[in-house]
């Protein structure tokens with residue numbers, strides 16, 4: 001089908017919830033995508049951190065094909081092997097003993113919120129249901145996760161929001177402490193805020209929060225939906241800080257492109273859930289889990305974390321060069337691993353992203369002045385060089 005026809009059908013039949021860029025993709029390989037006209041694009045968005053090993057990694061494609069030919073779905077009223085293998089692997093990687101499977105980041109956070117409330121009702125008694133989250137956070141689009149999200153732009157028009165959430169200033173321990181009271185049961189945050197603009201937590205802040213939660217019998221929940229599974233150069237971002245959560249949520253990269261989410265909890269918290277307390281029809285689907293097993297194997301066996309650290313340093317070097325070459329346009333850069341953001345001095349992030357697209361590079365704008373980089377974790381130095389060349393031309397052309 002022609003690209004224009006696809007766009008026309010989308011505008012007529014698909015619910016208009018996305019502001020899409022004007023490109024129709026038909027295939028992908030490694031760090032590159034191909035559009036309907038056969039043009040190649042270097043992908044530094046990776047499906048918003050989903051395609052962590054690039055497109056159609058052979059190990060993931062083979063695992064999906066093999067599992068799809070064997071067993072696609074049963075139901076969680078039965079046992080299947082791929083699900084328990086992913087659970088075993090995630091548990092040994094994180095030290096969090098139990099895993100609940102779902103299909104997305106928002107669902108993983110919903111599960112975390114429910115577990116925190118259930119555990120509070122069992123352990124702390126009645127009326128302990130409040131969760132403190134951070135301003136500028138993003139936790140998803142369901143009603144509970146939308147309420148947890150500390151950005152009013154996502155909430156406008158959807159009031160009334162749910163009861164039981166309070167917001168505090170990220171990286172400000174006293175702000176979190178001031179929001180806690182006799183209804184609090186947990187604190188939930190992203191160790192590296194993603195949609196909020198790529199802001200990493202300070203070590204002192206996270207360590208202080210851990211102590212505060214321990215002292216007050218609160219659960220510490222880390223949303224690692226975007227930052228988890230290698231994106232920051234460690235399996236989980238909290239490992240940079242040596243601050244282990246009681247509950248952690250994952251999604252995005254886990255399924256190598258297939259939808260899967262996971263909520264992990266330590267044994268003490270997880271024990272609050274009994275059969276029937278929570279469920280998901282598709283959660284832990286055998287095909288998604290087979291893809292996850294393949295992804296986790298490659299993550300470990302192909303030194304992906306080493307590549308993230310090396311390529312992060314290389315990309316940051318390039319961004320530093322860009323800041324020096326274009327001091328009137330570039331404010332600076334920030335982030336961890338391959339979760340980086342370039343801050344512009346002028347509100348041209350969307351125009352720069354649109355111009356880069358025309359030149360065959362996919363980037364993502366967060367707001368008016370921030371450009372986000374989420375390249376595949378196995379990106380090469382040559383691909384980074386190519387991206388930086390295009391980006392420089394795009395910034396020069398749009399300022």
Ligand SMILES: Cc1ncc(COP(=O)(O)O)c(C=O)c1O
Pocket residue numbers: 103104105106107109138139140141190194195223224225226227251252
């Ligand atoms: C940190 C974080 N949590 C939750 C979500 C929601 O994930 P999903 O879109 O899979 O529901 C996202 C999505 O961007 C995210 O970045």
